[in-house]
Amino acid sequence: MASFPIDVLVEIFLLLSVKPLVRFRCVCKSWNSLLTSPFFIKAYLERSIKLHKFNLLKYNFNKISRVQIHYSPKNELSNLDTSFIKDGEKFELVGSCNGIACLSSFNSKIPHRSKIFLWNPSTGENITLPQPSHHVSNLVGFGFNPLSGHPDDFSIVNMNIYLEQHPNYTSQVEVYSFRRNCWKQLGNIFAPSLTQRLGNQVIFKNFICWCPCVYLDDKFVALLILFDVVQDDFQKIALPDIMPLGIKVINLLEGCLSVIAHNSSTENYEVWIMKEFGVCKSWIKLYTIGVSMRELFSYQPVGFANSGEVFFIDTAYMGLRVKSPSRLVLYNIQSEKFEAFHVKVDYETTQLVTCLESLISLSSTNNVKH
Numbered sequence: 001m002a003s004f005p006i007d008v009l010v011e012i013f014l015l016l017s018v019k020p021l022v023r024f025r026c027v028c029k030s031w032n033s034l035l036t037s038p039f040f041i042k043a044y045l046e047r048s049i050k051l052h053k054f055n056l057l058k059y060n061f062n063k064i065s066r067v068q069i070h071y072s073p074k075n076e077l078s079n080l081d082t083s084f085i086k087d088g089e090k091f092e093l094v095g096s097c098n099g100i101a102c103l104s105s106f107n108s109k110i111p112h113r114s115k116i117f118l119w120n121p122s123t124g125e126n127i128t129l130p131q132p133s134h135h136v137s138n139l140v141g142f143g144f145n146p147l148s149g150h151p152d153d154f155s156i157v158n159m160n161i162y163l164e165q166h167p168n169y170t171s172q173v174e175v176y177s178f179r180r181n182c183w184k185q186l187g188n189i190f191a192p193s194l195t196q197r198l199g200n201q202v203i204f205k206n207f208i209c210w211c212p213c214v215y216l217d218d219k220f221v222a223l224l225i226l227f228d229v230v231q232d233d234f235q236k237i238a239l240p241d242i243m244p245l246g247i248k249v250i251n252l253l254e255g256c257l258s259v260i261a262h263n264s265s266t267e268n269y270e271v272w273i274m275k276e277f278g279v280c281k282s283w284i285k286l287y288t289i290g291v292s293m294r295e296l297f298s299y300q301p302v303g304f305a306n307s308g309e310v311f312f313i314d315t316a317y318m319g320l321r322v323k324s325p326s327r328l329v330l331y332n333i334q335s336e337k338f339e340a341f342h343v344k345v346d347y348e349t350t351q352l353v354t355c356l357e358s359l360i361s362l363s364s365t366n367n368v369k370h
């Protein structure tokens with residue numbers, strides 16, 4: 001077997017999914033060194049970017065967090081094993097890049113027990129990050145440096161905000177480099193009066209991007225907040241006045257940053273994209289999703305599936321009270337129809353990221369670090 005020409009072997013391996021390839025590492029030394037080589041890991045990643053994207057959905061139900069995998073063609077959900085996070089600990093799905101997902105468990109009662117995890121859902125490999133100097137907060141970002149040439153050049157940013165000295169709030173920002181395996185202190189660089197809730201994030205180029213609605217100069221405004229993982233610094237970008245304020249989720253769509261915003265005068269959701277990154281005037285409205293508050297039902301967007309469909313949470317109300325549990329539904333933009341999954345979720349606990357199959361390893365023995 002080992003005498004196969006290597007280029008033929010590479011072509012065959014690129015057709016297979018991660019699970020058999022992980023087993024093939026044990027076949028012989030030469031297969032193992034091919035399958036763990038930076039060359040093959042990059043080639044496999046490029047193939048996955050083109051072919052094999054899937055959605056990871058995290059939600060809580062009955063106080064337990066779960067992650068499910070959703071493949072668009074089949075439109076099925078199945079459970080993933082996240083038992084590396086202790087039973088009963090709730091967690092957040094921070095983001096995903098090159099097949100690696102970042103999870104965090106923030107416990108406000110015992111903040112020092114909060115943790116950050118990196119996980120490859122295709123191989124099951126998982127690590128817990130070393131503890132930062134200031135405890136893991138509920139504001140964590142996951143980013144990637146595309147300029148370094150290493151597909152595992154991940155950064156995790158941890159933002160603690162101290163509100164004691166009103167109005168002189170301070171922040172402590174720290175950033176972890178996966179390749180260097182250490183935390184770096186950035187100090188008081190996040191203007192904390194801005195916000196304590198950033199909403200979901202996306203990774204765009206070397207930026208971690210959020211789009212929170214913040215209270216600034218005596219009014220609410222929606223802002224793009226970017227963390228540049230190359231410069232280790234934040235940027236703020238204003239949004240045009242014509243955009244509705246109720247930004248719900250930030251996504252990537254057609255290769256651009258995009259948001260789903262609630263228009264409070266029509267009660268519809270609007271999908272906007274920023275055609276030219278960083279250019280405020282380039283935001284345009286792509287389309288409107290007419291899912292207004294229909295009698296007893298209300299839809300909250302969760303995000304775009306990689307097929308272009310939109311996940312929503314469908315919540316019933318009893319008067320003003322949320323009637324638990326909510327349902328997960330998928331909205332098809334072409335047919336304007338909703339399809340419900342048989343999944344019960346707690347209100348406002350659902351997170352969605354796009355992920356892909358990758359052989360990137362999280363163990364230090366396989367990665368050459370410096």
Ligand SMILES: *[C@@H]1O[C@H](CO)[C@@H](O)[C@H](O)[C@H]1NC(C)=O
Nearest residue numbers: 081082083084123124125126
């Ligand atoms: C997480 O990593 C541990 C240690 O490497 C491993 O034993 C476990 O199987 C992994 N968890 C999952 C869900 O694959």
Ligand SMILES: *[C@@H]1O[C@H](CO)[C@@H](O)[C@H](O)[C@H]1NC(C)=O
Nearest residue numbers: 163164165166167168169170
């Ligand atoms: C906040 O900062 C201002 C200006 O530096 C200072 O005068 C004030 O005493 C500070 N307030 C508190 C509560 O620390």
Ligand SMILES: *[C@@H]1O[C@H](CO)[C@@H](O)[C@H](O)[C@H]1NC(C)=O
Nearest residue numbers: 242243244245263264265266
């Ligand atoms: C909301 O929708 C209405 C009707 O389409 C439109 O006139 C308005 O500009 C939209 N945006 C905001 C911020 O209300």
